Amino acid sequence: MLADGPVGPLPTVVSEQSVYAAFVVNITRFVQWPDTAFSSAEAPLVIGTFARDPINAELDIAVQGERVGARALQAIRLHSLDDLARCHVVYLAGSEAQIATVLGRIAGKPILSISDGDGFLELGGHVRFVPRPPRTQLRIGVPNLRRSGLQARAQLLRLGQADGP
Amino acid sequence: MSLVKGTPLRKKLTRLAMTCSVVALITTAVSLGTYEWFFYRRVILNQLVTLSMITARNSSAALAFDNADDAQRVISALEAEPAILGVALYDDRGDRVANFARDPRTMTFPVTAPSDGQYLQDGRFEIVVPVAETKRFGTLLVEADISVLRGRITAYVAVLLITTTVSGFLAFLLARRLKKRITEPVQALAEAASSVQTKDDYSVRVTKRENDELGTLTDAFNGMLDRIQENQVELHRSEERLRLALDSAQIGTWDWDIERSDVKWDARNYAIYGVKFGERVTAEVFWKNIHPDDVAKVRAAIDAGFSSGGFATEFRLELESGLRFIVLRGLVLANVAGRPHRAVGVTIDITERRRAELRVVESEQRFRVVAEKAPALIWSCEANLKRDYFNRTWLSFTGRTLEQEMGDGWRASLYEEDRERWQAIASAAAGLTDPYSVEYRLRRADGALRWMIETASPRLAADGSFVGYLGTCIDITVRKENEAELEAHVRLRTHQLELANQELESFSYSVSHDLRSPVRVIQGYAEVALEEAEAGRIDTLAQPLHRISKAAKRMDELISAFITLARISRAELSAQRIDLSKISEEIVGQLRAVQPTRAVQFSLQRGLTALGDERLIRVVLDNLLGNAWKFTTGREPARIEFGQVPSKKGPAFFVRDNGAGFNEAFAGKLFQVFQRLHAASEFEGLGVGLNTVQRVIQRHGGEVWAEGRENEGATFFFTLPENAPELNREPAEAARP
Numbered sequence: 001m002l003a004d005g006p007v008g009p010l011p012t013v014v015s016e017q018s019v020y021a022a023f024v025v026n027i028t029r030f031v032q033w034p035d036t037a038f039s040s041a042e043a044p045l046v047i048g049t050f051a052r053d054p055i056n057a058e059l060d061i062a063v064q065g066e067r068v069g070a071r072a073l074q075a076i077r078l079h080s081l082d083d084l085a086r087c088h089v090v091y092l093a094g095s096e097a098q099i100a101t102v103l104g105r106i107a108g109k110p111i112l113s114i115s116d117g118d119g120f121l122e123l124g125g126h127v128r129f130v131p132r133p134p135r136t137q138l139r140i141g142v143p144n145l146r147r148s149g150l151q152a153r154a155q156l157l158r159l160g161q162a163d164g165p
Numbered sequence: 166m167s168l169v170k171g172t173p174l175r176k177k178l179t180r181l182a183m184t185c186s187v188v189a190l191i192t193t194a195v196s197l198g199t200y201e202w203f204f205y206r207r208v209i210l211n212q213l214v215t216l217s218m219i220t221a222r223n224s225s226a227a228l229a230f231d232n233a234d235d236a237q238r239v240i241s242a243l244e245a246e247p248a249i250l251g252v253a254l255y256d257d258r259g260d261r262v263a264n265f266a267r268d269p270r271t272m273t274f275p276v277t278a279p280s281d282g283q284y285l286q287d288g289r290f291e292i293v294v295p296v297a298e299t300k301r302f303g304t305l306l307v308e309a310d311i312s313v314l315r316g317r318i319t320a321y322v323a324v325l326l327i328t329t330t331v332s333g334f335l336a337f338l339l340a341r342r343l344k345k346r347i348t349e350p351v352q353a354l355a356e357a358a359s360s361v362q363t364k365d366d367y368s369v370r371v372t373k374r375e376n377d378e379l380g381t382l383t384d385a386f387n388g389m390l391d392r393i394q395e396n397q398v399e400l401h402r403s404e405e406r407l408r409l410a411l412d413s414a415q416i417g418t419w420d421w422d423i424e425r426s427d428v429k430w431d432a433r434n435y436a437i438y439g440v441k442f443g444e445r446v447t448a449e450v451f452w453k454n455i456h457p458d459d460v461a462k463v464r465a466a467i468d469a470g471f472s473s474g475g476f477a478t479e480f481r482l483e484l485e486s487g488l489r490f491i492v493l494r495g496l497v498l499a500n501v502a503g504r505p506h507r508a509v510g511v512t513i514d515i516t517e518r519r520r521a522e523l524r525v526v527e528s529e530q531r532f533r534v535v536a537e538k539a540p541a542l543i544w545s546c547e548a549n550l551k552r553d554y555f556n557r558t559w560l561s562f563t564g565r566t567l568e569q570e571m572g573d574g575w576r577a578s579l580y581e582e583d584r585e586r587w588q589a590i591a592s593a594a595a596g597l598t599d600p601y602s603v604e605y606r607l608r609r610a611d612g613a614l615r616w617m618i619e620t621a622s623p624r625l626a627a628d629g630s631f632v633g634y635l636g637t638c639i640d641i642t643v644r645k646e647n648e649a650e651l652e653a654h655v656r657l658r659t660h661q662l663e664l665a666n667q668e669l670e671s672f673s674y675s676v677s678h679d680l681r682s683p684v685r686v687i688q689g690y691a692e693v694a695l696e697e698a699e700a701g702r703i704d705t706l707a708q709p710l711h712r713i714s715k716a717a718k719r720m721d722e723l724i725s726a727f728i729t730l731a732r733i734s735r736a737e738l739s740a741q742r743i744d745l746s747k748i749s750e751e752i753v754g755q756l757r758a759v760q761p762t763r764a765v766q767f768s769l770q771r772g773l774t775a776l777g778d779e780r781l782i783r784v785v786l787d788n789l790l791g792n793a794w795k796f797t798t799g800r801e802p803a804r805i806e807f808g809q810v811p812s813k814k815g816p817a818f819f820v821r822d823n824g825a826g827f828n829e830a831f832a833g834k835l836f837q838v839f840q841r842l843h844a845a846s847e848f849e850g851l852g853v854g855l856n857t858v859q860r861v862i863q864r865h866g867g868e869v870w871a872e873g874r875e876n877e878g879a880t881f882f883f884t885l886p887e888n889a890p891e892l893n894r895e896p897a898e899a900a901r902p
Binding site: 019030067068069135137153156159 | 222223226227232235298299300
């Protein structure tokens, strides 16, 4: 269907982590949390990552000055499992066991979980990044989202399903 | 038959219906077209914008997650919208990520994203919308060709034309059907109206079809025809009456259109002017026969009528048939500007009337001439009997002036005793408008009362009303006197006839009764004498024979008396002046000679004369003086008197004595034949004398009567009227049976 030759190439300098960071930020725009997930209407939307996650630097840049509606985006580091309670989004990079533990803690809570690990969706995760250069594809665990009380916008769902597993 | 000028009503109705339908259709079409043009375009654009925004929204995730394939899929969906020529999607850096072109040969996209907005460019419509989801991810460009709209409009117009044509045709069919219900009653009305107009036939009627306005109109039209028909009948009658009136009154009518100098006359007007019917009436025709002396007058009257609005003038027409008297009357009508523009009027031939008037005047004059010179007294009066005319004969008769006699003044000459009678008769007659005749006495100029007979005939006006009397008076005094004389004569003759009858009666009585008594004496003594003679006693015959002789003598006397009486009755009177005193003296002298032994004092008034028959008057005085002489027998001294005294019945002669007199209760019987108040033995007499006296006096027109008492003497009075010895004024009322 490409009619007019190749569309302009994505910037080559862009690292995977920065793409992931941009994707995490962008995902917040296509997901709807229940009102009970926030303490107030202006309460920031908090994105949590593990302390030594390579995405942290990129993510901090990505959330800089970003807002979703009335809420500011905030990136925090998870130092204990208890910190999970403050988050609305968690980006999980690590071992399958770690990820399973975290997912176990947030199961049934309106906390959006994102990861690029294989089998993430099967563990109960919500969104999985699938890097397939030159692009990164998205996989959405729709039943998992429903169980967590979260809703994804149609555009996101179409994107996630269109790409297929 | 075209009833309406130009197009018939049904075509007009069709045209009206069609025009309305077409105008309505075209207006609707244009309105809708305009609406389409302006608003559908807007709708289309809004639709495109909306579509663009949805597409932008749908492509937000593709841009957000760098999915060009997805982006391409999203925008390619717009291919379904035919107006859209091409779509391009730019990322947040302005780089084109995906595009779609319906015709890639004509479609070029900007390399970088244009700014947001809607643009109209080369007949193309560019919509540039942001792609965002709480954050802008890029830009969507949609290019659309709105020329597709034109196709739509064209199709729309085509549909509209077809719709209009079909609708118009349907409307035409419908109008044709509906108009019949309207036009047919109208057509019927129009035909009826035309029939009325062209044939003057007001008997046509239109059938009412429905109870709508046309039905009402039909009813009204029929009602109007009814009334017109009634009015026309009335008009015809009225015209007939007018024509009859005009004909009988010899009235012509004319109508003069002054502005167009056109004059119309009716047939009678032509006849009056002696102009052939139908000839054009010009000024020359009008003035031709008018008497030259009247032309100026007529002209002046018409001129005056022009300013006053009407005129009436009288003039003469000189026609071959003779001079005619004409009255011309006109009404001048002014137009709006106040100028006379029409005059109408009548021409009346009054010749007959004028002649009748002249005849009346002549008749009046003739009457005056005749009346003034007539020997009769002529007068006239009004209905209230006040007199207004006396002829010269009347005035010279009464010796008074006309002024004195006028009204009731003449009654001064009417004899007082006759006024009431005259008034009664004249008033009664006037009340009944009857003629009357009355006799009265009128004082002549010399003061003499003259008997007049007044004869009056009612005077009637032309309309038959009573206006008074015309009367004449004739002097009938002589006739009246003759009548009186004749009447007296008749009465006298009647009286004489009555006397003759009385005499005849008396005579019969005498013959049958009184004359028989001496006959009985003669018969009785004749039988006695016969017995004596048969017995031979001649010496005793003398006594009865003497008696017979005496009775015969008496009979002879009676017969003589009858003869005298009859002679007196029949004798012609030869009147002359006689000296009654002298005759009386002679009679008394004779009486003294017969009985010289009686001493009688006779006193006589000398020189008493009267008009009468001497021989008969001598019989009267013979009887009266003889009676006096006879009935004073045995008186000592006996006195007899002759003289004259005044009495109620005029100067009366009388013979008075101091003799036996009579019972006044029997005074009435004194003068009847053979009535005796005294026994024959007492006083000699036949009982005929006084009756003879009465008869003679009555024949002289005088009266005789007596006064007296038993044994105290009697006085016999008689009158002898001076004026007529044979025909006296009144016969004696004392003529008793």
